[in-house]
Amino acid sequence: MVTTVGEIGQHEGRTVTICGWLYNLRTSGKLLFPIFRDGSGMIQGVVLKNAVPAAVFDAVKGLTQESSVIVEGKVRADKRAPGGYELDVSNVQVLQRVPETDPYPITPKEHGTDFLMDHRHLWVRSPRQAAILRMRAEIIRAARDFFDQRGFTLTDPPILTPAACEGTTTLFPVNYFDEQAYLTQSGQLYIEATAMALGKVYSFGPTFRAEKSKTRRHLTEFWMIEPEVAYATLEDIMELAESFITAIVKRCLEHRCSDLEMIGRDLAKLARIEPPFPRLSYDQAVTMLQQAHAKGALEHRFEWGGDLGSPDETYLSSQFDKPVMVHRYPAAVKAFYMEPDPARPELALCLDVLAPEGYGEIIGGSQRTASYDLLIQRIHEHRLPEEAFRWYLDLRKYGSVPHAGFGMGIERAVAWICGLEHVRETIPFPRMLYRLYP
RNA sequence: UCCUCAGUAGCUCAAUGGCAGAGCAUCCGGCUGUUAACCGGAGGGUUGUAGGUUCGAGUCCUACCUGAGGAGCCA
Numbered sequence: 443m444v445t446t447v448g449e450i451g452q453h454e455g456r457t458v459t460i461c462g463w464l465y466n467l468r469t470s471g472k473l474l475f476p477i478f479r480d481g482s483g484m485i486q487g488v489v490l491k492n493a494v495p496a497a498v499f500d501a502v503k504g505l506t507q508e509s510s511v512i513v514e515g516k517v518r519a520d521k522r523a524p525g526g527y528e529l530d531v532s533n534v535q536v537l538q539r540v541p542e543t544d545p546y547p548i549t550p551k552e553h554g555t556d557f558l559m560d561h562r563h564l565w566v567r568s569p570r571q572a573a574i575l576r577m578r579a580e581i582i583r584a585a586r587d588f589f590d591q592r593g594f595t596l597t598d599p600p601i602l603t604p605a606a607c608e609g610t611t612t613l614f615p616v617n618y619f620d621e622q623a624y625l626t627q628s629g630q631l632y633i634e635a636t637a638m639a640l641g642k643v644y645s646f647g648p649t650f651r652a653e654k655s656k657t658r659r660h661l662t663e664f665w666m667i668e669p670e671v672a673y674a675t676l677e678d679i680m681e682l683a684e685s686f687i688t689a690i691v692k693r694c695l696e697h698r699c700s701d702l703e704m705i706g707r708d709l710a711k712l713a714r715i716e717p718p719f720p721r722l723s724y725d726q727a728v729t730m731l732q733q734a735h736a737k738g739a740l741e742h743r744f745e746w747g748g749d750l751g752s753p754d755e756t757y758l759s760s761q762f763d764k765p766v767m768v769h770r771y772p773a774a775v776k777a778f779y780m781e782p783d784p785a786r787p788e789l790a791l792c793l794d795v796l797a798p799e800g801y802g803e804i805i806g807g808s809q810r811t812a813s814y815d816l817l818i819q820r821i822h823e824h825r826l827p828e829e830a831f832r833w834y835l836d837l838r839k840y841g842s843v844p845h846a847g848f849g850m851g852i853e854r855a856v857a858w859i860c861g862l863e864h865v866r867e868t869i870p871f872p873r874m875l876y877r878l879y880p
Numbered sequence: 881u882c883c884u885c886a887g888u889a890g891c892u893c894a895a896u897g898g899c900a901g902a903g904c905a906u907c908c909g910g911c912u913g914u915u916a917a918c919c920g921g922a923g924g925g926u927u928g929u930a931g932g933u934u935c936g937a938g939u940c941c942u943a944c945c946u947g948a949g950g951a952g953c954c955a
Contacts, residue, residue, distance in 0.1 A: 470928080473911090523915095549904065628955090
């Protein structure tokens with residue numbers, strides 16, 4: 443009977459077939475200990491020379507790392523096995539034996555990141571990397587379930603766009619039949635249009651930033667999930683962001699505890715994530731940062747009016763053990779489409795969610811400008827091409843309503859939930875400055 | 881774009897300006913309970929590239945290349 447390592451406990455005492463790869467092989471004279479992996483887990487096989495035909499013993503003895511094999515054996519519970527079970531091998535079929543003249547490059551010993559990134563197509567086979575990719579899949583599933591269950595409609599924005607969404611970041615240019623086009627940096631403007639059609643919508647897809655950012659938080663190609671809600675205010679989406687993050691973390695703790703433990707995540711820190719999240723106005727944040735400078739905790743004195751820098755975000759988030767929501771930044775440092783605060787028009791009705799433990803901004807969002815006149819004024823102030831935004835301005839001509847939304851970077855969320863050093867491990871094939879291979 | 885650091889065997893790293901080394905991987909041999917197994921042996925090098933200083937450069941100097949971390953910008 444063909445089964446998987448993950449389900450092998452259901453077959454104790456029976457002979458089963460596993461389709462997988464050789465992870466490692468230890469020998470002790472007439473005794474062999476091959477470890478097989480099949481994507482669902484790993485199990486150690488035991489081959490005793492006297493107990494099997496010579497051909498089977500020799501076949502296992504000659505296996506090299508990552509050779510593909512179909513193994514037949516009897517499942518036996520064993521206290522010494524990390525997974526609780528071992529496989530008494532009775533037969534093995536070698537599909538492809540990795541030649542020793544060109545052995546599998548990733549050995550069970552340590553490697554540097556440059557080498558591992560060059561071999562990313564093989565690195566994903568490592569138990570830790572496989573666990574991280576399962577976490578990514580779980581987080582995406584949880585995020586989509588969250589919106590699907592709340593009546594949101596998935597609407598996919600285009601990836602090829604005629605102009606910048608925000609006009610701030612650098613875009614990847616694309617030759618579109620001799621016309622200048624760009625890879626999208628956000629689906630937001632387009633889902634504002636579908637929100638006016640469907641009420642509550644979200645998008646999930648890749649986004650591209652050609653910024654020459656060289657940090658552990660940046661990729662040039664990353665995935666964003668963005669909800670947009672008609673008739674919603676900043677308050678509404680702050681509550682939405684709060685319950686969204688809580689639901690994702692809760693799902694990971696319920697479904698993927700073993701993967702989180704395998705990755706080495708401190709589960710107690712995740713268990714604390716539940717509403718309400720601390721909320722800081724930009725003004726309050728500035729006061730905190732200035733006090734921190736006075737105490738010597740921050741090198742530079744932060745002045746009101748600027749955008750929060752990376753060290754500022756790290757400091758603020760370190761003061762809390764939950765994600766912190768910073769709202770109402772000065773409009774001057776934010777995007778052109780954000781609605782001004784009616785009480786203080788110099789502020790934008792916007793929101794950044796900073797993850798705990800120094801992972802920085804994982805969510806950015808805002809209430810969007812509903813007024814046609816103000817929007818066109820802002821487009822001019824930001825020196826954006828008005829023609830390219832005709833369709834976007836139409837949304838304010840034909841039944842404009844207050845609306846709001848946010849975007850969450852999947853990779854930063856995965857890095858935080860898994861407790862990783864770098865976002866490059868959170869996506870199967872990261873695209874970064876100076877790295878396009880494999 | 882700027883700042884800092886690094887580049888030596890397939891991999892991870894040593895080597896005061898004075899003979900190019902170790903562990904792992906690979907190959908050969910040993911071992912009936914190994915857990916990154918262990919023990920013995922073998923093969924494996926244009927020290928990132930190009931110049932320079934020196935009797936002598938992996939080591940010092942200059943430029944360049946490649947990569948990493950950070951800043952700015954952002955999710």
